[in-house]
Amino acid sequence: MALFLSLLLLFMFPLGNNGQGPPPSPGYYPSSRIGSIGFNQGFRNLWGPQHQRLDQGALTIWLDRSSGSGFKSVNPYSSGYFGAAIKLQTGYTAGVITSFYLSNNEEHPGNHDEIDIEFLGTTQDKPYVLQTNVYIRGSGDGNIIGREMKFHLWFDPTTDFHNYAILWNPSEIIFFVDDVPIRRYPRKSDATFPLRPMWVYGSIWDASSWATENGRYKADYNYQPFVGKYTNFKLSGCNAYSSASCRPASGSPSPSGGLSRQQYVAMEWVQRNYKIYDYCRDPQRDHRLTPEC
Incomplete structure (x- = not known):
């Protein structure tokens, strides 16, 4: 009987990459409303x-x-919900970045804002890393201050499309995976929060110098081409030309934003079981540069 119950539970709750299975339901699904x-x-x-x-x-x-290749939204946005369903390449993808992000780098070169979802390529025996990041008035000129939080996923992102989204409004940034919030970055001060309009981008490119285990493994073009697939695009928000009456998007049942209690439970579960790096907890970082920590 015990063996039967164990097998039944395994069937109902299959193990994920970390042996923890899928997260609890967030109870609210913003992608279905857009x-x-x-x-x-x-x-x-x-x-x-x-x-x-x-x-x-x-x-x-x-x-x-x-x-490689990249794409860009036609309009810039001052807030909104931005998502796509993405399917990643299987096998050896070390050194390769597949991304979906917001940026105003072309408008403010060397002094730009950015909100990133980046999939860090991997070797054949290890899972992808999903890196979330926020830049405020920074660039790749040596003065960049990254705010990275990295995760493994509770599914294989190469076998099917999954929905990934960024919600950005004047009070917070929330990263979603299949409508489960995995990270919330609140606005604690104007100096630590991106406020200028940004465009939405996606790209695939060679980042061998840092992408996989800090550059230990490079892109190997014996495995080319490296492919990223995108569908189910969602652009919902206030573009830079919207009237002042445009209401910022919310990622929760509350129009005022934040997360519901059930969403917080799901997010905390993901962070407890699948988060593998948090810049605020890195003892080698100078946290005077990241006062929000």
């Missing part, structure tokens, strides 16, 4: 057009020896 758009309705190619293909609403971008 309609999807076609790629051409809100985005355009930014670079590597020969490495980008649109087929029945799904966008494929890829990296090989000659180039």
